[in-house]
Amino acid sequence: LQACQKSGKTYYDNATDISNFANYCASWVDKGADAIEIGNEWNHMPFYNYSGTGSPDSTFISQVKYIDATVDAIRAKSSTIPIVNSGWSPEPSPRDPPAATTKFLSNSSSFKTKATGMAHHPYQWDVGPTGGYYAFWQTQDVYKNAKALGFDKPVWLTELGGPSNGSKTIGTTTYTYSLASQEKLYSDYITGIKQLRAGSGGRANTVVP
Numbered sequence: 001l002q003a004c005q006k007s008g009k010t011y012y013d014n015a016t017d018i019s020n021f022a023n024y025c026a027s028w029v030d031k032g033a034d035a036i037e038i039g040n041e042w043n044h045m046p047f048y049n050y051s052g053t054g055s056p057d058s059t060f061i062s063q064v065k066y067i068d069a070t071v072d073a074i075r076a077k078s079s080t081i082p083i084v085n086s087g088w089s090p091e092p093s094p095r096d097p098p099a100a101t102t103k104f105l106s107n108s109s110s111f112k113t114k115a116t117g118m119a120h121h122p123y124q125w126d127v128g129p130t131g132g133y134y135a136f137w138q139t140q141d142v143y144k145n146a147k148a149l150g151f152d153k154p155v156w157l158t159e160l161g162g163p164s165n166g167s168k169t170i171g172t173t174t175y176t177y178s179l180a181s182q183e184k185l186y187s188d189y190i191t192g193i194k195q196l197r198a199g200s201g202g203r204a205n206t207v208v209p
Contacts, residue, residue: 030077040086043088043097102149117155122139124185
């Protein structure tokens with residue numbers, strides 16, 4: 001899976017910049033990529049600096065321009081290579097993955113009709129997906145919101161993981177990380193994925209403080 005991203009992470013939202021980015025991403029078809037993820041966490045700063053504003057475009061219209069153009073450039077080279085969007089960061093509202101999905105697909109044309117699935121990054125800061133933190137279970141809401149807009153395709157989890165050292169306070173709980181906590185995290189990922197596939201479990205529309 002090739003994730004295409006500008007090294008400077010600033011997207012100027014003009015025809016030249018969009019065309020250059022789209023052609024760069026499409027070049028990975030010729031290089032033998034098995035699948036292409038267009039961008040990386042474009043709902044999250046610093047990965048999408050919208051025309052130097054220091055923040056992503058909260059309407060997602062700018063991101064759509066790049067992604068739709070890139071889908072067309074890729075499809076001109078291959079009708080079959082899997083294409084997904086810029087896997088959503090577990091960003092809190094108003095750019096959380098379910099909201100980003102709705103805004104993005106409401107403005108998309110080429111991606112909505114030619115892409116393979118939605119990409120999501122349920123990176124975890126608590127003990128793990130079954131522990132209750134919102135990132136993993138938002139996968140369900142990404143799918144539901146996409147389906148409601150006619151995009152009934154799989155959600156790809158293109159980034160999984162969590163810290164293996166240090167600590168972080170979420171709400172009133174402080175988590176301390178170690179290799180043991182990371183081992184528990186991945187065990188929980190496997191459990192959570194099995195629950196998603198079985199259509200059970202989950203926590204809908206949960207937002208962290």
